[in-house]
Amino acid sequence: MTAPTPSVTPRHPRRRPWWKTALGVFLTAVMLFPVYWIFNVSLTRTEDMRSDPPHWFPWDPTLEGYANVVRDQLPALTTSLGIGLGCVLLTLAISAPAAFSLAKLRPRGAGTVNFLLLVAQMVPSVVMAVGFYAIYVRLGWLNSVWGLIIADSTIAVPFGVMVLTAFMSGIPGELMQAAKIDGANTWRIFRSVILPLSRNAVLTVSLFAFLWAWSDFIFASTLDRNGDAIPITLGIYAYIGNNTTEWNSIMATAAVASVPAAVLLVVAQRFVAGGVTAGAVKD
Amino acid sequence: MNMSTKSAPQAREAGGAAGEPPSAPRPRIRVRGRSTQWAAFAFLAPLVAYLLAFYAYPLYRNIDLSLHDYTVRSFVQGGAEFTGLANYRDIMGSEAFGPALRNTLVFTLVSIVAQYAIGLALAVFFRDNFRLSGVLRGMFLVPWLLPLIVSGSTWSWMMNSDNGIVNAALEAFGIGQINWLTDPGWALTSVIIANIWLGIPFNLVILYSGLQNIPRELYEAAALDGANAWQQFWRVTFPLLRPVSAITLLLGLVYTLKVVDVIWIMTTGGPGSTSTTLAVWSYREAFGTGLPDFSPAATIGNLLILIALAFGFLYLHLQRRQERS
Numbered sequence: 335m336t337a338p339t340p341s342v343t344p345r346h347p348r349r350r351p352w353w354k355t356a357l358g359v360f361l362t363a364v365m366l367f368p369v370y371w372i373f374n375v376s377l378t379r380t381e382d383m384r385s386d387p388p389h390w391f392p393w394d395p396t397l398e399g400y401a402n403v404v405r406d407q408l409p410a411l412t413t414s415l416g417i418g419l420g421c422v423l424l425t426l427a428i429s430a431p432a433a434f435s436l437a438k439l440r441p442r443g444a445g446t447v448n449f450l451l452l453v454a455q456m457v458p459s460v461v462m463a464v465g466f467y468a469i470y471v472r473l474g475w476l477n478s479v480w481g482l483i484i485a486d487s488t489i490a491v492p493f494g495v496m497v498l499t500a501f502m503s504g505i506p507g508e509l510m511q512a513a514k515i516d517g518a519n520t521w522r523i524f525r526s527v528i529l530p531l532s533r534n535a536v537l538t539v540s541l542f543a544f545l546w547a548w549s550d551f552i553f554a555s556t557l558d559r560n561g562d563a564i565p566i567t568l569g570i571y572a573y574i575g576n577n578t579t580e581w582n583s584i585m586a587t588a589a590v591a592s593v594p595a596a597v598l599l600v601v602a603q604r605f606v607a608g609g610v611t612a613g614a615v616k617d
Numbered sequence: 618m619n620m621s622t623k624s625a626p627q628a629r630e631a632g633g634a635a636g637e638p639p640s641a642p643r644p645r646i647r648v649r650g651r652s653t654q655w656a657a658f659a660f661l662a663p664l665v666a667y668l669l670a671f672y673a674y675p676l677y678r679n680i681d682l683s684l685h686d687y688t689v690r691s692f693v694q695g696g697a698e699f700t701g702l703a704n705y706r707d708i709m710g711s712e713a714f715g716p717a718l719r720n721t722l723v724f725t726l727v728s729i730v731a732q733y734a735i736g737l738a739l740a741v742f743f744r745d746n747f748r749l750s751g752v753l754r755g756m757f758l759v760p761w762l763l764p765l766i767v768s769g770s771t772w773s774w775m776m777n778s779d780n781g782i783v784n785a786a787l788e789a790f791g792i793g794q795i796n797w798l799t800d801p802g803w804a805l806t807s808v809i810i811a812n813i814w815l816g817i818p819f820n821l822v823i824l825y826s827g828l829q830n831i832p833r834e835l836y837e838a839a840a841l842d843g844a845n846a847w848q849q850f851w852r853v854t855f856p857l858l859r860p861v862s863a864i865t866l867l868l869g870l871v872y873t874l875k876v877v878d879v880i881w882i883m884t885t886g887g888p889g890s891t892s893t894t895l896a897v898w899s900y901r902e903a904f905g906t907g908l909p910d911f912s913p914a915a916t917i918g919n920l921l922i923l924i925a926l927a928f929g930f931l932y933l934h935l936q937r938r939q940e941r942s
Contacts, residue, residue, distance in 0.1 A: 354747040361739070362753045365817070368771045369759055371782060375774065387785035432664035439657030447661065449933075454672050456929040458875030460900045461918035464911060465675025467903070468682060471693055488671050495664060520656040549764035551878045556904050567766045571882070574770055581774055588767040595762035603755045 372592070376400070376585035383581055399586030407587050410569035413479065414548050417565055418594075420483040421547035422540045425490040429539065430532075433498030434524050438510060448499075451492040462488060463556040470557060477561035485553040490543035501535035502528055538605040541598055548594050566591045676922075682915035692911055704916040713890060713898065721874065721894040724809055729869040731813045733862070736820025741854065743821075744828050754825070761818035769882030772811040773798060776883075798884050804892040808880045815879065820865055827861030828854070860939045867932040874925050881905075895921050 375383075376399045377392035436444050466485050467476070475481035505528060513523045529536070551567045558564060564572070570591060573584045683704050685697035708714060743754045760768060775782050776797035784794050797807040831854065839849045855862075877896045880886060886893035886901055893901070895917055903914035 351745075351747060354742075354745065355749050358742070358747065358750060358753045361742075362756050365757055365814075366759060368768065368775060368814070369763070371775055372767070372771050384780050386780065387788070388780060388782050390782075428663050428667050431660040435657045435660035439653055439660060441654065441657030441661050447664070450668060450672075452933060453926070453929065454668065456871050456922075456925045457672070457676065458877075458896055458899075458918060458921050458925060460875065460877050460896050460903075461679055461915075461922055462672075462675055464682065464899070464903050464914050464918055465677075465679045466671075468678040468692070468911065469675060472695075484671060491664075491667065520653075520660075524660070545762065549766075551764070551766050551882070552900075556900075559904075567764055570766050570770060574882075584770060585774070588770060592763050592767055595759070595764070599755065599758060599762060603758070 369592075372585050372588050375581055376589050378582050380580060380582060396582070399580075399582035399584075400590075402580070402583040403586045403590050406573075406583075407566060407569045407590070410564055410566045411590065413563040414565040414567070414591075417479060417483055417486060418544040418548045420480065421486045421490060422543045424483060424487045425494045425539065425543040426536065428487070428491050429494030429498055430529065430536065431524065432495050433502055434528055436495070436499045437502035438505075438507070438528065439520070448496075451495055454488075454492045459489070459552045463552050466553070467556055477558050479558075479561075479563055482550075482553060482558050482565070483547070485557055486547040486550050487543070489546045489550070490539070493542060494539040497539055498532060498535050501532055505531050534605070537602070541602055541605060545594060545598060548591075679915045679918055682911050683919050685912060687912045689909060692909075697912075704912050705920070708913055708916045708920070713893070716890060717893050717895050717898045720805060720892060721896070723805065724812070724876070724880075724892075724894050725870060725873045727809050728812045728816060728873050729866055731809075732816035732820045732869060733824075733866055735813070735817050736865075737824050737858075737862075739817070739821045740824040740828055741850065743825060754821070757821055758818045760815055765815075765878040766882055768815060769811065769879050772807075772814075772879075773883045776807055799888055801888050801891040804884045804888060808883050808892050811883060812873070812876060812879050816869060816873070820869065823865050823868075824858065824861065827858050827865075831857045860935070863935050864932060864939070867928055867935065870928050871925050871932065874921065874928075895924075 374389070374392050377395040377397075378389060379394060379396045380398070382389055382394070432447075435441055436447065462485070466481075470476045470481055509527055509531070510523055513527050518526065548565075549567065550565070551571070554565050554568050555571065558568065566587070570584060570587050573580075573587060684699060684701060685691075686700045686703070687697040691697040739757065743750055774780075776784075778784065778794060778796045778799060781797070783797065787793075787795065795803055797803050835853050835857070836849055839853050844852060875896050876894070877900045880892055880894065880897050881900060884892045885905065886897040890898070899914045899917035899921065902910045902917065
């Protein structure tokens with residue numbers, strides 16, 4: 335995504351108000367308190383879990399929660415990783431060529447497709463889940479990893495097409511003309527000119543496709559309820575159902591399940607902010 | 618970066634496709650145009666096939682489910698009785714419909730208004746570049762990025778009656794214990810609080826980028842005229858932000874209408890059905906009990922689509938009008 339053009343008129347740096355920084359830190363701390371709480375609880379010993387009032391700091395930390403994650407949840411983490419990566423590949427395979435077509439080749443009916451993509455994002459996921467369930471029952475696709483990959487990709491594909499189309503529209507047509515004069519066919523132009531130039535947008539779409547598939551609960555809890563390979567979101571859900579006393583294990587799993595989000599934010603904050611404004615889809 | 622700039626190229630492309638330049642009578646160009654059309658369709662074909670198979674077909678199945686009386690048996694083997702709109706009559710006439718509709722409205726409206734108000738206040742606050750403002754603004758995105766199962770379960774543990782940190786903090790101020798998730802009078806409030814927290818980042822980011830488009834000079838002029846910060850906000854910021862605000866609120870509305878995960882994870886729509894919205898109701902009919910009942914689930918889902926689309930089209934209308942201006 336393009337970075338926001340700073341509209342601040344250049345002026346001499348005035349005295350920066352420290353109280354604003356202090357207030358900002360305070361507000362951020364309040365906002366992120368639940369995140370702190372995940373870590374705090376994940377490090378709390380089981381016998382301290384029911385203490386009243388709860389321990390505000392993990393004075394006496396334990397790693398037993400994390401040990402339980404390694405013991406119980408590694409297969410689920412691997413499954414989620416696979417589903418996330420599969421979803422990225424499927425999303426890109428569908429949306430990148432389509433975006434190229436919509437942005438540069440001007441097919442008839444482009445307006446209709448754009449319109450349908452916007453409408454598609456408004457369909458509630460529970461409706462999609464019921465529809466997919468009805469289809470998968472007959473096909474025998476329930477409880478399969480690739481069935482879940484397909485369902486999860488429906489969250490990301492409309493977003494992917496829209497972000498990539500907007501980006502590719504900004505690539506100068508002269509580059510395509512030059513490649514055409516050099517004898518490149520349309521596929522070659524897409525593969526060797528447009529795709530490499532669209533790296534940032536492709537990255538944004540990949541990050542979000544992965545994150546949404548990784549975080550998905552509705553499709554997982556409906557289409558993969560009894561599968562052999564369950565994703566990490568269902569792993570946490572099952573944990574809540576089974577051991578309501580071991581909240582340190584649940585929160586340790588939650589902390590591990592949040593790692594992709596943390597990595598995403600540190601590595602690619604500007605892509606994240608760009609993605610929020612560009613597609614503005616999240617279920 | 619903002620809503621209008623991101624969709625403007627798409628609109629232009631769409632317009633260009635409809636009206637090809639008429640000044641091209643030479644046959645050579647027309648031949649090339651036709652082959653480009655073929656390439657355009659070839660590149661678009663996977664998406665069209667995908668949308669038909671994985672959007673249109675599930676939606677068709679959903680409508681089909683809502684017009685028949687499916688049992689678990691006929692769901693798998695087929696041959697359900699066609700009942701026309703009977704499912705819709707049953708759902709809209711049932712005792713659960715009124716409360717579910719009311720919960721949906723309260724959940725959605727309170728959520729988006731609070732998210733918007735807090736998001737706007739934060740966006741205005743973060744607009745002035747102060748030390749660490751960029752980093753802190755980035756950290757505000759965290760709730761939006763966490764998997765919903767993580768935030769949902771964290772909030773339900775924080776709101777736990779006996780061991781939750783929320784009640785511990787309230788007791789420190791002398792306020793008695795509140796059974797956030799198990800008291801019928803508080804369950805809806807609890808899920809709304811969690812949902813507001815989840816939606817603040819989205820509102821902050823969109824409104825912040827909207828604020829970037831308001832020229833600084835206007836504030837300088839207002840300051841010269843003697844307007845204080847409060848007046849500047851109500852006379853300059855708020856009116857100029859109105860288009861972005863409308864879009865933010867409508868998008869929030871469409872996305873909040875369909876929330877299932879947070880509510881299901883925290884309260885499963887209970888106790889009773891005091892925190893059951895239409896979306897949660899649909900989920901519960903289909904997947905929440907041991908006996909799945911897909912026909913009513915699909916019926917509720919389709920009603921939900923109708924509501925979402927109504928507001929969705931309002932959003933599209935507003936966005937288009939904003940692009941034109």
